[in-house]
Amino acid sequence: MRRDDARADRRPTARPGHVGPLMAGMLTLLAIYAAGLLLGDPETFDPLMDGWLSILTELAGVGLCVSAAVRTRFAKPQVVLGGAAVTAYTAGDAYYAASLAGEDALAYASFADVAYLAFYPLMLGALGVVVVRKLRSMLWPLLLESVVGALGAASIMALILAPLLTAEAAAGTTFEVIIAVVYPLLDLLLITAIGGILASRGLDVGPRWPVLIGGVLAFSAADVAYALGMQDYAVGSIIDIGWVAGVIAIAVWVDGAADTGRAALHQRRGVPELAAPVVSTAAALAVLVVGSQARIPLLAVLFAASTLALAVVPLVFRNRMLVVLSRTDELTGLPNRRALLTDVPVRLAGGSTGALFLLDLDHFKHVNDALGHDVGDALLVQVGRRFAAQLRPDDLLARLGGDEFAVFLEGVTEAEAVAAALRLETELAEPVLVGSASLEVSASIGIALTPEHGTDLGPLMRKADIAMFRAKSGRSGHHVYDVTDDDDGELRLRTVQELRTALAGNEFELHYQPKVSLSDDRVVGVEALLRWNHPTRGRLSPDAFLPLAEEAGLMPALSGLVLERAIRRAARWRAEGLDVIVAVNLSGSCILPCLPHQILTLLGQHDVPPSGIMLEITEDVLMSTPAGTASILERFRAEGIQISIDDFGTGYSSLAYLRDLLVDELKLDRSFVVAMQEDQRAVGLVGSIIDLAHSLGLRVVAEGVCDDRTQEELRALGCDLAQGFHVSEPLPAAEVSAWIGARGARAART
Structure with a gap:
């Protein structure tokens, strides 16, 4: 100055x-x-x-x-x-x-x-x-x-x-x-x-x-x-x-x-x-x-x-102005769902060929959760601009809400529609700069053609939605609707909607599978496993719905439900004098910077010490974002929460990270344990993993133990803990205390 x-x-x-x-x-x-x-x-x-x-x-x-x-x-x-x-x-x-x-x-x-x-x-x-x-x-x-x-x-x-x-x-x-x-x-x-x-x-x-x-x-x-x-x-x-x-x-x-x-x-x-x-x-x-x-x-x-x-x-x-505003998306300035529902039927009435795209950004919820809604909004604005740059002036691009967009191309063949979808995918190949953040974005595009797949907007949107779900689940970028998609696609879409209803309707419950010490048969912990009491299909195991929940972005909500119920149950057991560690599985979409605060708040609300909870994380999550995940794991370890690597051995290059990652336990994947019954090489491999883990100060849990012979071999190899149907199937929460008491009584008699 x-x-x-x-x-x-x-x-x-x-x-x-x-x-x-x-x-x-x-x-x-x-x-x-x-x-x-x-x-x-x-x-x-x-x-x-x-x-x-x-x-x-x-x-x-x-x-x-x-x-x-x-x-x-x-x-x-x-x-x-x-x-x-x-x-x-x-x-x-x-x-x-x-x-x-x-x-x-x-x-x-x-x-x-x-x-x-x-x-x-x-x-x-x-x-x-x-x-x-x-x-x-x-x-x-x-x-x-x-x-x-x-x-x-x-x-x-x-x-x-x-x-x-x-x-x-x-x-x-x-x-x-x-x-x-x-x-x-x-x-x-x-x-x-x-x-x-x-x-x-x-x-x-x-x-x-x-x-x-x-x-x-x-x-x-x-x-x-x-x-x-x-x-x-x-x-x-x-x-x-x-x-x-x-x-x-x-x-x-x-x-x-x-x-x-x-x-x-x-x-x-x-x-x-x-x-x-x-x-x-x-x-x-x-x-x-x-x-x-x-x-x-x-x-x-x-x-x-x-x-x-x-x-x-x-x-x-x-x-x-009110008419324009009612047809315009406030965030991106693009036409909104009302404009799409108004304009596309007029174009369809002309009888020409065309294509309707439904586009959904992959893992957009992670951006909102990790970086905030301001960054997410800025990302949507830039994505909208990029899409518009790859379309013709007469093509209709609309934002339907959230991270979902729609495109209607008039007068195009299937080959031209696919070419347009590839242009949109390529446009997102370059990272999107939002402030100081460089974000890699991809989209799943479902394509429905007219008149082949219908001449009314309602059926076209349904079929484009099914195709988009197929593109997302297959990670193919885009997918053109086919009649063979209908049965599976409709079931998947219906299941996702039912999942949302189930979250609000208290249709989930937790079962708990015990983990026992192989040295003294003492029960040291339980793993919380989610079950869905479906109103028409009965009780569903996680494999029947968790992949769909992951694709639909519902995993953070499901994990929040599991964490809250597991910690509440741990508090009740502790009040009954039952001191067991409760393990909860977390998917990669749930490992967010806000997770430590969420879990510590739940522990404080239910008066459960951090040592009473264990988080199980699959190794593919650690491999995908090792630096970001490692910092979150360090926060957990600093607070006294134990960490376990689940399904160990199914990924690649895990051994290179074991030295640096602050974890307490390795859970040996069941495929290795089952193979021990018929393959001596599998026995040697399991023994090598156990020795490696022990040299790093880690416990080893063997999953899928299904008979006494396998359990004895694992004990001889120095494995620490066993879990599987030979020990116990997953139990409802109300039966865990009685089961542990009965097992303790048997151990005392022997």
């Missing part, structure tokens, strides 16, 4: 309510001038009091405006233009006073009127800057509402000025009458513009807006009084107070606009948004009602009719 800038920043800034010496002098002059006019002899013209004192007062206002412009370094257009308006009006008064030559008033229009008329565009410019600079998108609606307001007010003004607008009153002085009538109308335009800005959401004209309105009202009152009695007007009449007070009020407003450090964007409450058009329309209707009962000037009727005609235009625009 430069020194002069630093000094400028340290200068005290006047508050909007501050009264400086210049303003105090100006207000004093105004008070003296007003008192002189009110208390003086109206029949006697005093050049100083009635003429030049008003100019001196207005010059003080000019000085205040110049001071304001200098303070802002001429950087605020509303201050510069407002000051120029005050200066122009003061110059007009000075010219008028100089042209009197001893007369009471000028009997003709003069160059002073040029300066007076220049005042209005300068003031309108000062007000317009607020809108143009702050809310450009509102410029035309605001301008239209201001014009409606001005016309409504003009119709009332024309009614008030009816005597002046008659042909008899205007005889021989047409130009002067026109000039006299223009001023009140311009005043009303200013008032309407100010009211329109104040009624617009988020805008105002500065902290001293009431002073501004008061000044313009003073102008308007003086101009109306002059127009009605211009034949009798003389300088020094009471009317002059209105003009001078108006100039001073505007100067005070300009000074306030300079002193405030706030932006002009400012939410004002208490001024209804539709106040201006409603009042203007009511005024126009009142004029027309009066006109139906009495003779009024034609100009008043024209103004009132124009008001009502223009008042309809904003309503039409608002209606069109």
Whole structure:
């Protein structure tokens, strides 16, 4: 920062309510001038009091405006233009006073009127800057509402000025009458513009807006009084107070606009948004009602009719805007589901070939859970733009909700539809940059063709949905619907919907399979296994529904349910004096940064120590994101929660990570254990894994132990724990305590 800038920043800034010496002098002059006019002899013209004192007062206002412009370094257009308006009006008064030559008033229009008329565009410019600079998108609606307001007010003004607008009153002085009538109308335009800005959401004209309105009202009152009695007007009449007070009020407003450090964007409450058009329309209707009962000037009727005609235009625009908004996705700006359901049937009615795509981003829920919904929303916006770049102008791209999009291609063959799907897949091959994050995204695309697969949108969407599910489950990127997909696809879709219902309807329960120590047959823990009590298909094992839950993004919800119930059951067992470790399986989609907080909160709520829970994670999860998973596992281990690697041996390169991963236990996959019955090489391999695990300080659990011979071989090899049907099948929670008690009793007898 430069020194002069630093000094400028340290200068005290006047508050909007501050009264400086210049303003105090100006207000004093105004008070003296007003008192002189009110208390003086109206029949006697005093050049100083009635003429030049008003100019001196207005010059003080000019000085205040110049001071304001200098303070802002001429950087605020509303201050510069407002000051120029005050200066122009003061110059007009000075010219008028100089042209009197001893007369009471000028009997003709003069160059002073040029300066007076220049005042209005300068003031309108000062007000317009607020809108143009702050809310450009509102410029035309605001301008239209201001014009409606001005016309409504003009119709009332024309009614008030009816005597002046008659042909008899205007005889021989047409130009002067026109000039006299223009001023009140311009005043009303200013008032309407100010009211329109104040009624617009988020805008105002500065902290001293009431002073501004008061000044313009003073102008308007003086101009109306002059127009009605211009034949009798003389300088020094009471009317002059209105003009001078108006100039001073505007100067005070300009000074306030300079002193405030706030932006002009400012939410004002208490001024209804539709106040201006409603009042203007009511005024126009009142004029027309009066006109139906009495003779009024034609100009008043024209103004009132124009008001009502223009008042309809904003309503039409608002209606069109509502229609557009109802068909537009708020986040991406793409057409929404309503637009798809409306437009595609019209295209299908043409009878041409076409293709409907349903697209779903793979693992999008992970992005929302790990990085937040803001990142997820930004990702959807960019994906929508990328898809649009690969489609033709006439193709329809819509966002249906969440991470689901739809595309309708008209006039394409199957080969062209597949080519379009490949373009969309390729477009996502490059990572999507969202802030500092580089996200790899893929999509599953289901394709239904018309007329081959139907000519109505409903069946086409159903078949495209089935095809999309097939593409997701097969990880093929895209899939064209085939009649053979129907049975399996419909069952899978129905199962996913039933899974969502089951989550809300408490259709799941946990069974627990014990793990025993091979050294002393002691039960050391149980593994929680999920069962689905399906209302029509009976009790389903995890293999029947967990893959579908994973594809549908339901695993975090299911895992949350299992964790809550398992920890609650562990608390109940501990209260009964049964100290067993409860193991819970977690899929890769559940290993999120928020998981430690979720589990620790559950443990705290149920008063279960961290050592009472174990998390089982498959090694393919560790291989897919070793760095991110390792940091989460470190958090668990730091809190005292044990970690087990499930299905060990089914993946690849696991041994390279065992040294670095902080785990407590390896669960040897059942395929190795079953093979021990017939293959001595399997026995040697199992023995090698046990030795390796022990050298790293890890326990080994053998899964799938189904007979006594295998159990004895594992004991001889030094395996720590056994689990399988030979030990016990998974038990309902209510039977675990009795089973453990009975086993302990048998062990005591032997």
